[in-house]
Amino acid sequence: MQIAELSELLVWAAATAFAVALVAFATDLARLSGAKVDARDEARAGAQTRATADVGAGSEAGAAYGPAGSGAPEATGTSSGAVSRKAAGIGMSVSWLGTALLLAAIVLRGLAAGRIPWANMYEFTLVGTFVALAVFLGVNLRRDARYLGAFVTGLGTIFLLLAQNVFFVEAMGVQPALQKYWLVIHVGVAIAATGTFTVAFVMSALQLLRDSRDAGSAVLAHPRWGWLDSTPTPNALEAQSFRLNAVGFVLWTFTVIGGAIWAEDAWGRYWGWDPKEVWSFVVWVVYAAYLHARTTRGWSGRRAAWFVVAGYACVLFNFTGVNLIFDGMHSYSGLS
Amino acid sequence: MRETKYVPEGISDAFAEGDRGVGDDAARGERPASGSEKGPGGPGSESGQGLPRLGWVGTLRWTWRQLTSMRVALMLLMLLAVAAVPGSVLPQRNQDPAAVLTYLADHPTAGEWLDRAGFFEVYTSPWFSAIYLLLFVSLVGCILPRSAAHWRNLRDRPPRVPSRFSRFPAQGTAITDATPDEAMAAVAAHLRGRPWLPAFRVDVRGHELSAERGYLRETGNLVFHLALVGLLVSVATGQMLHYRGQAIVTEGRGFANAVVDYDTFENGSWFEPSTLTPFAMTLDSFDSEFETSDVAAFGQARDFTAHVTITEPSGETRPETVKVNHPLVVDGAKIYLQGNGFAPELTVTDAAGEVAFSQRVPFLPEDVNYTSRGVVKVPDVSPGLDQIGLVGYFLPTAMIEADGSARSGFPLPTDPLLILEVYRGDLGLDEGVPQNVYRLDTATLTPSVEDTGERVKVLLRPGDTVELPDGLGTVSLGADIPRYVALDLRHDPSLAFVLTFALAALGGLTVSLFTPRRRVWARAQVADGATVVEVAGLARGDDAGLDGEVERALGAVPGSTRSTTTPRTEG
Ligand code: HEM
Numbered sequence: 001m002q003i004a005e006l007s008e009l010l011v012w013a014a015a016t017a018f019a020v021a022l023v024a025f026a027t028d029l030a031r032l033s034g035a036k037v038d039a040r041d042e043a044r045a046g047a048q049t050r051a052t053a054d055v056g057a058g059s060e061a062g063a064a065y066g067p068a069g070s071g072a073p074e075a076t077g078t079s080s081g082a083v084s085r086k087a088a089g090i091g092m093s094v095s096w097l098g099t100a101l102l103l104a105a106i107v108l109r110g111l112a113a114g115r116i117p118w119a120n121m122y123e124f125t126l127v128g129t130f131v132a133l134a135v136f137l138g139v140n141l142r143r144d145a146r147y148l149g150a151f152v153t154g155l156g157t158i159f160l161l162l163a164q165n166v167f168f169v170e171a172m173g174v175q176p177a178l179q180k181y182w183l184v185i186h187v188g189v190a191i192a193a194t195g196t197f198t199v200a201f202v203m204s205a206l207q208l209l210r211d212s213r214d215a216g217s218a219v220l221a222h223p224r225w226g227w228l229d230s231t232p233t234p235n236a237l238e239a240q241s242f243r244l245n246a247v248g249f250v251l252w253t254f255t256v257i258g259g260a261i262w263a264e265d266a267w268g269r270y271w272g273w274d275p276k277e278v279w280s281f282v283v284w285v286v287y288a289a290y291l292h293a294r295t296t297r298g299w300s301g302r303r304a305a306w307f308v309v310a311g312y313a314c315v316l317f318n319f320t321g322v323n324l325i326f327d328g329m330h331s332y333s334g335l336s
Numbered sequence: 337m338r339e340t341k342y343v344p345e346g347i348s349d350a351f352a353e354g355d356r357g358v359g360d361d362a363a364r365g366e367r368p369a370s371g372s373e374k375g376p377g378g379p380g381s382e383s384g385q386g387l388p389r390l391g392w393v394g395t396l397r398w399t400w401r402q403l404t405s406m407r408v409a410l411m412l413l414m415l416l417a418v419a420a421v422p423g424s425v426l427p428q429r430n431q432d433p434a435a436v437l438t439y440l441a442d443h444p445t446a447g448e449w450l451d452r453a454g455f456f457e458v459y460t461s462p463w464f465s466a467i468y469l470l471l472f473v474s475l476v477g478c479i480l481p482r483s484a485a486h487w488r489n490l491r492d493r494p495p496r497v498p499s500r501f502s503r504f505p506a507q508g509t510a511i512t513d514a515t516p517d518e519a520m521a522a523v524a525a526h527l528r529g530r531p532w533l534p535a536f537r538v539d540v541r542g543h544e545l546s547a548e549r550g551y552l553r554e555t556g557n558l559v560f561h562l563a564l565v566g567l568l569v570s571v572a573t574g575q576m577l578h579y580r581g582q583a584i585v586t587e588g589r590g591f592a593n594a595v596v597d598y599d600t601f602e603n604g605s606w607f608e609p610s611t612l613t614p615f616a617m618t619l620d621s622f623d624s625e626f627e628t629s630d631v632a633a634f635g636q637a638r639d640f641t642a643h644v645t646i647t648e649p650s651g652e653t654r655p656e657t658v659k660v661n662h663p664l665v666v667d668g669a670k671i672y673l674q675g676n677g678f679a680p681e682l683t684v685t686d687a688a689g690e691v692a693f694s695q696r697v698p699f700l701p702e703d704v705n706y707t708s709r710g711v712v713k714v715p716d717v718s719p720g721l722d723q724i725g726l727v728g729y730f731l732p733t734a735m736i737e738a739d740g741s742a743r744s745g746f747p748l749p750t751d752p753l754l755i756l757e758v759y760r761g762d763l764g765l766d767e768g769v770p771q772n773v774y775r776l777d778t779a780t781l782t783p784s785v786e787d788t789g790e791r792v793k794v795l796l797r798p799g800d801t802v803e804l805p806d807g808l809g810t811v812s813l814g815a816d817i818p819r820y821v822a823l824d825l826r827h828d829p830s831l832a833f834v835l836t837f838a839l840a841a842l843g844g845l846t847v848s849l850f851t852p853r854r855r856v857w858a859r860a861q862v863a864d865g866a867t868v869v870e871v872a873g874l875a876r877g878d879d880a881g882l883d884g885e886v887e888r889a890l891g892a893v894p895g896s897t898r899s900t901t902t903p904r905t906e907g
Contacts, residue, residue: 170632170633172627172630172632172633172636238878239878239880242878243878243880246849246850249845249849250842250845250846250849253841253842253845254842257838257839257842260838261835264831265661265662265663266660266661267672268580268663268670268672268674268824268826269826270831270834271571272431273423273424273428273431273458273459274431275424278420278421278423278424279424281420282417282420282421285413285416285417285420286414286417288413289410289413289414289417292406292409292410292413293410294877295347295348295349295406295877296346296347296348296406296407296410297346297347297348297406297407298346298348298407299348299407299410300348314417322424326424326425
């Protein structure tokens, strides 16, 4: 079998793994949701003692989930006799597996094309999905963020399906304008930023939902949304989302600067308001506005979270819409 | 203390507001904006209560305070994002003027209005400029006082120990047998950190201690914002001073760096033509490589190299290369390889036997296989004859389809063919009006046709000489097909500054986003024969490590028998 075909097969395998993980994580959320009511008091007590007991080490998690621990999964998980988190455990293992498969697929793709494997939309999608999953798994190494699992693996599955069915192109070399180490740096960092923004977006979206439910939204009060109670508090979600968005924003700033340096060499100007440049600028400004909103009285919290949603929408549009709709210098999707 | 503080209007920041802000009993949102405490008449309150009489100085002051507020900065940022979008949707004149004309033709009414409102030059339009200029005015108005306050703060002691600790997000207590002095000394030593890696700036007064770390966070933030200003100024300066020229050069020929030698030349308003360094450049040869092994990518461009010789004003010459992505730098100007193609050498002899035209004619590629279109305008050298126009295609590897249409099948000249149509009449060459050399307006010309009414097609292979129809003369194609390159030469003296400020912004941003800024206070008191040490912490923004900081400070208390920390309450 050809390496290129093997790579494709591995992408399918990774997509399947993510779909399985999605089911597992969803089961976990449903269970937590059912056990919610009884677990609440217990969890609260549990979190309280824990925060006092683990001097030093435990403080991070304590702070992340808020002191009342109001049903944070970790608190629920650690309190004796509470819901089994076995499904979440399966989800995690399968996510690790899927991510490893995806990494193998990306490496083989690079071997097949004889260059760095991120030069067209298909490859961006693979690598971006990989980064999102890697960020999710990385965050989980530091603190329990399994509540994100269903959403991150869900998005991962969708992205990979889109990649295979819509964006697919054969592995091949690239035109002279793309032959530079900047392809590795600029595009690589852009994808890393996109993956990071993806996970942060999930957190902010959950923050908005949870906040609405807590505020007594009629729609979200339905028991169907009960799993929301097992996510961290809106404040904790906001803090976690901010940390990732801050990383994403720095990476994006670097992407824009790196792109300008490359454009100076390749196109003879560092900035020319090409559609891709316009949207990269828009993304940057929206996230800058988000950082401001967080510290502007009356705009922090919910409103700031909407900026993350808007910013991520711009990221996605910059990636898909700009490549496919507009006719600019960045028409490197490989699709015609 | 008060005068060392500057807090942007509308910022929600317990840290900047410091000891007086946190945990006040009034709900945070209802507190009047902190800035308003300073201005006389205090019109800064945003709650919209009836404004006091201000007078025009007061009104100006109020307007300024609004403009430099966080809220206005936020609004302007949002506006900037929205205002940038139309430029990606509508064609822009400086990028694609032809597309703008097409758009105007297709949408006469809407187009005209959009044009008037500057939608085809979004990024230089008055409204776009107004938004970013206001944003930068706001930025400067905000950043200068913040820098001054930070400067004072850097040399100031950490703020005094507040009276109540209970209102801080992280606090704890330790009970020890050590004396208060020993306890304070131990905590201070811990907070100061190792001499080679200082952590906190510590100020001990009696049995009270205040400490602060992470001044770099604010420094980074200020560097970031100031670098944005520097970036804007450098970009604008570059716009004023830059120049850009385009030239098409064929193999064996060259050009000199002088305004007249460029096909097009464009410059900023402060540019002086005398600043052009008069070097000269010759294109020795041009190499191109195309994919031949990979079937899927067959014929795709893989590498272009222009081998050139540069002659410096001193007369010194040196060989150089120009490649895509690798501009050649000569005397501070950069030369880019922007395009390439074939420039067949054509000679036209008129009906009277005179050579009327003999030139290399650049043909512009229209597809990846270099099916290239070109125009020849032959003047009337012998009296009484028509001017002749030749329009057609050059095919490096000719492929004739069954229906008679022709195109190129590969970018390199393996089977070159030139196909021309012939027109005669008045091409307007005598009117002295500059013409586009790549277009021939055939509307008023007479085409040469066959008996069937079809246009005559003159076919030429390298070295051929062929009779033109209607007795117009002959045309011959040179045996060699020279290549041409389209070069773009650009000079922008601001580049180094633009890069420096961009990197400074990136650095400042990174430092400011990832440096924790914390204050820690401690107080030791004797109660029931033991020493009670209380510690409280406050951080700038979200800081997951604050509790740990307080706990470690408590852990430093010697001989501590009991310690408790209260986890942070949520903001
Ligand atoms: C071109 C316009 C501006 C851009 C792109 C911009 C961007 C940013 C970014 C990315 C941050 C977060 C990074 C950091 O903390 O250093 C930030 C923070 C901040 N900006 Fe701006 N800014 C702009 C204008 C302004 C203006 C006009 C003001 C004054 C009202 C301002 C005040 C602040 C303050 C006080 C912070 C710190 C907030 C915090 O602690 O997180 N900025 N800005």
